Amino acid sequence: MPLRHLLAVAILPFTVMVLVPVWIAEARGTHLALGASAGAILLQAVGLAVLAVGASLFAASLRRFAVDGWGTLAPWDPPRRLVVQGPYRYVRNPMISGVGFVLAGEAMLLCSVPHAKWAAIFMVVNAVYIPLVEEAGLRRRFGDAYREYCRHVPRLLPRLRPWSPPADHNEPV
Numbered sequence: 001m002p003l004r005h006l007l008a009v010a011i012l013p014f015t016v017m018v019l020v021p022v023w024i025a026e027a028r029g030t031h032l033a034l035g036a037s038a039g040a041i042l043l044q045a046v047g048l049a050v051l052a053v054g055a056s057l058f059a060a061s062l063r064r065f066a067v068d069g070w071g072t073l074a075p076w077d078p079p080r081r082l083v084v085q086g087p088y089r090y091v092r093n094p095m096i097s098g099v100g101f102v103l104a105g106e107a108m109l110l111c112s113v114p115h116a117k118w119a120a121i122f123m124v125v126n127a128v129y130i131p132l133v134e135e136a137g138l139r140r141r142f143g144d145a146y147r148e149y150c151r152h153v154p155r156l157l158p159r160l161r162p163w164s165p166p167a168d169h170n171e172p173v
């Protein structure tokens with residue numbers, strides 16, 4: 001099981017959060033250095049906090065896929081059970097939100113507009129892909145349980161209070 005997760009993480013989020021940002025930095029000659037002004041240093045401090053929140057959210061979401069969903073984040077090995085626990089009680093796409101926070105944090109740490117553009121592109125692509133492709137597949141796989149979940153948990157902006165799913169939401173498919 002750990003190999004399945006390592007492969008999925010290595011191919012998907014590692015590419016998005018590490019390989020592409022490194023490529024952008026190398027192409028633009030961007031290096032991590034302490035900001036030259038108080039404003040830049042403040043931006044970097046906020047960026048570090050944003051990156052930490054994103055990494056924590058991503059890790060918590062990934063763990064839920066493995067433990068509760070019996071699958072991985074990869075489309076070729078998706079969870080076999082509907083995941084509605086942990087951060088999924090607040091927002092339907094916490095993993096994408098986590099990656100978005102990591103990318104935004106990287107842009108702030110590097111004080112890099114090209115990295116900020118990459119973060120924005122990633123979020124826009126997912127804002128289109130998720131409702132058109134991913135959610136359609138989840139409706140087919142999990143049926144009414146997923147529709148009920150969607151009625152209570154927003155796609156991108158989290159609820160203030162966690163949703164409590166009915167007991168039958170964790171049936172394997």
